[in-house]
Amino acid sequence: MSKTSLQYQVLKQGGPLTKVSVPYPTPGPSEICIRPKAIALNPLDWKRRDYGVMVESWPVVLGIDAAGIVDSVGESVKDVKAGDEVFSLCGLENRKGGFQEVITVPWYFVAKKPASWTFEEAASLPICYLTPAAAIVDGLHVPLPHLDPTGAGTSSLNSILVLGGSSSVGASAIQLLRLALPSTTILTTSSAQHHAHLISLGADKCFERSAQDDTSAIKAATLNGVGVDAILDPVSAAASQPSIFTAFNPTGPKVYSHVLTGQNVVVPEGVKATLVLGRQIFGAKGGMNAFPGLASLIETGKFKLPNKVEIVGTGFEGIEPGLEKNSKGVSGAKYVVSM
Numbered sequence: 001m002s003k004t005s006l007q008y009q010v011l012k013q014g015g016p017l018t019k020v021s022v023p024y025p026t027p028g029p030s031e032i033c034i035r036p037k038a039i040a041l042n043p044l045d046w047k048r049r050d051y052g053v054m055v056e057s058w059p060v061v062l063g064i065d066a067a068g069i070v071d072s073v074g075e076s077v078k079d080v081k082a083g084d085e086v087f088s089l090c091g092l093e094n095r096k097g098g099f100q101e102v103i104t105v106p107w108y109f110v111a112k113k114p115a116s117w118t119f120e121e122a123a124s125l126p127i128c129y130l131t132p133a134a135a136i137v138d139g140l141h142v143p144l145p146h147l148d149p150t151g152a153g154t155s156s157l158n159s160i161l162v163l164g165g166s167s168s169v170g171a172s173a174i175q176l177l178r179l180a181l182p183s184t185t186i187l188t189t190s191s192a193q194h195h196a197h198l199i200s201l202g203a204d205k206c207f208e209r210s211a212q213d214d215t216s217a218i219k220a221a222t223l224n225g226v227g228v229d230a231i232l233d234p235v236s237a238a239a240s241q242p243s244i245f246t247a248f249n250p251t252g253p254k255v256y257s258h259v260l261t262g263q264n265v266v267v268p269e270g271v272k273a274t275l276v277l278g279r280q281i282f283g284a285k286g287g288m289n290a291f292p293g294l295a296s297l298i299e300t301g302k303f304k305l306p307n308k309v310e311i312v313g314t315g316f317e318g319i320e321p322g323l324e325k326n327s328k329g330v331s332g333a334k335y336v337v338s339m
């Protein structure tokens with residue numbers, strides 16, 4: 001009998017997830033097969049299951065983030081070999097996602113797991129690092145030095161407001177911005193319990209969500225109280241609190257970079273808005289080095305775990321209850337399932 005592997009498939013919109021036996025995968029020339037030891041749960045997973053967001057046809061295998069052990073590699077793969085501990089982006093580009101026994105991914109989705117990190121910690125990273133990287137490079141037009149060292153010093157943004165800094169994307173954005181722009185004022189919003197953590201990641205000042213309605217305190221924290229040059233919005237905060245746009249310096253560049261979340265933001269005239277998807281970073285200068293570059297930032301202590309990891313279950317059976325918990329809201333944490 002030929003060897004098989006298990007996938008946890010969503011057969012139709014709304015679920016449930018079902019174990020399906022499929023032929024054991026063999027990597028293509030530039031692909032890597034990974035046995036996950038941990039997978040992270042993301043809002044996109046249940047949005048895809050429940051609303052068919054970014055689903056072309058059913059069944060689908062969800063799951064964007066994983067960490068595990070390399071099972072096999074294609075003949076062109078150089079830096080990774082069977083048995084290595086890695087973390088990886090999964091799915092996207094018409095591939096099956098991370099909720100399976102053996103995941104197949106292209107080489108540039110993968111980085112070596114930092115030795116000091118658990119599989120659960122490493123699994124919490126890929127999409128919440130990739131997305132702010134895209135929002136910074138493509139949306140704010142700020143080069144990231146670990147991807148494009150020639151871009152250093154080319155941004156003239158004096159102040160940037162990161163909305164929802166305690167989201168996993170937001171907490172990564174703060175760190176990447178601080179690395180790229182050491183002297184720019186970085187402001188953020190989150191519930192008060194996360195302020196100390198966000199300052200430790202590089203924010204200059206944190207505000208509660210109410211500051212997104214009355215922006216006077218945010219403006220007062222910028223040089224001469226003029227307002228911010230740019231806003232990075234990973235959580236579509238401006239959809240429900242459009243007054244946030246009054247935080248802009250009226251004579252500044254008014255750059256608004258926001259992440260595709262499924263919510264519609266009405267952007268006022270005069271604001272230069274860009275809507276981003278995480279995977280865009282691969283098309284940016286140096287973007288194919290996004291994951292090896294991240295591993296080296298972690299090893300050198302320049303990038304820290306954005307949010308604490310909460311293990312919400314074990315095995316395939318832990319995924320659906322974990323998604324349920326994620327859909328009810330997360331605050332300053334990443335939910336992960338151990339495999």
Ligand SMILES: NC(=O)c1ccc[n+]([C@@H]2O[C@H](COP(=O)([O-])OP(=O)(O)OC[C@H]3O[C@@H](n4cnc5c(N)ncnc54)[C@H](OP(=O)(O)O)[C@@H]3O)[C@@H](O)[C@H]2O)c1
Binds near residue numbers: 127168240277331
């Ligand atoms: N398009 C893509 O490629 C892509 C990739 C990744 C993520 N996403 C999307 O990006 C969003 C963020 O993902 P995530 O995993 O980082 O989310 P998350 O960690 O689950 O976000 C939860 C956090 O967001 C904060 N928050 C939520 N709404 C807010 C608002 N209106 N104003 C201020 N803060 C707010 C909360 O802050 P407090 O509890 O502190 O108040 C909470 O800590 C999700 O919608 C996700 O679907 C898109």
